[in-house]
Amino acid sequence: MTDRPVRIGVQLAPQHATYAQLRDTVAAIEDLGVDIAFNWDHFYPLSGDSEGLHFECWTMLAAWAEQTSRIQIGALVTCNSYRNPDLLADMARTVDHISAHGGDTGRLILGIGSGWFERDYDAYGYTFGTPGLRLDALSEALPRIKSRWDRLNPAPTRSIPVLIGGGGEKKTLRIVAQYADTWHSFSDVETLERKLGVLQEWCDRVGRDMSEIEISTGVKRTHDGTIGSLEPVEAQYELGARLFTLGISGLDLDLRQARELVAWRDRMNAA
Template sequence: MRFGIKTRPEHTSWQQMLDVWLAADELEIFESAWNWDHFYPLSGDLAGPNLEGWTMLAALAQATHRIRIGCQVTGMIYRHPAVLANMAATVDIISGGRLELGLGAGWNQQECDAYGIELPPLKQRFDLFDEGVEAIVRLLSEPVTTLDGRYVRLTEARCEPKPVQRPHPPITIGGRGPKRTLRAAARWAQQWHGFVESPEGWRELDGALRAHCADLGRDHTEIIRSTNVVVPPEPDISEVVEQVAAHAGLGIDLVVLNLPHRAEPELVGKLADAVAPLA
């Protein structure tokens, strides 16, 4: 089992998040660090502060030197895919080739209503997502891209300079929709990030991913399976370890420890020591 951390940029400060990422960067057991792509907090005071994820990633790419970095996950509805492709290439270059490109269809009605961002019905949203992922992959890997989609249209489009990682940074697709999300993961992703509500539910989703891979002629073992384990405020470390260990028999490759708000760097060190026997 492998490990990462996630810091939610809500109800916290830039300095607090930076300190935690710098601490994780020094601990080899943590292979990746993640934030999220929201503009409003998702818990507590919904009118409270929330730092923007991708500008933060660029700064964290410069501040760290080893740990892989990513957004878990980027909402396709928030940015044109060509703009996002250029952002991803730039952050991958800044980080020296450490970007994990997290992508999802998007879902937050409150943010969309507040900012006047269209949140299409589910089918259209996933049609847009499929076209968007294809556009991003092609822009990052091909010299020139033309795409005549219903939602995404590119005409001899370029994305230069290209990212360090070729053909493109690894793609993480997040979500648990068995029909559209997992089929997109089977087609494009190097990592699928899901949620464990129950062992049976996880196995069903994993089975759906395998079925989509078989249908597309892809080896399902090429796709990393990952999930989050929430670390509560003032956690009982032994309980966190028990929850992590419970995932061991589900075929999960990467567990991301979702840290509490305003976590201190010392907590990162304690968690690293605690989960080391499971690595």
């Protein structure tokens, strides 16, 4: 069990909406008191019309960094394959400084994963390869990113937290044990319990205290826009999850469920 506070994220899918709609939704998410606004790193919609409206991840994060003042921001998750790791480190450092608004501390979370959406790779000229090769590339990229942060001038505003997404037990969770501040998956309760056991084994192997890693999970949307039963969320909480992220899309920008999750967070953190 962990004494970390509960945090709520909202992943705003940058699809099927104008940028003005996405900008206004980010403002509403921040006003709700949500802890983190995420987007995603793809080039085409993942649901609905496959040729529908869609915007790029990192240029959007830079705009969010300037637009917002309190909420943390990041991708859920950046695809490691799409950018040179040293360039990505510089991009993250720059967005982190933008988000500091002249203060001491930025608000960027570097969410990163190995990539999986083959259409992105094919359309933009990246080599898709195999899951194993993409995970090997992620493992090689993370120390390069951290090394580049140490050499940039100016340096990042603080140690930029790294969120790693994915649940592969042979490679991904080893990488999480080595490099992640937060581990995110979309696991159900039973799967999360098993994978936490595997993550503990990897932490033991690499000499990492697993309590240093925040456990993050996705929250399923309901058809009516409300939470419905909190039992799955509370069961994941009992397993140690502390960051709960709801996905919304340009197809449906209803924030009722996010509002309920924020209220639940406040109850849990006040207990």
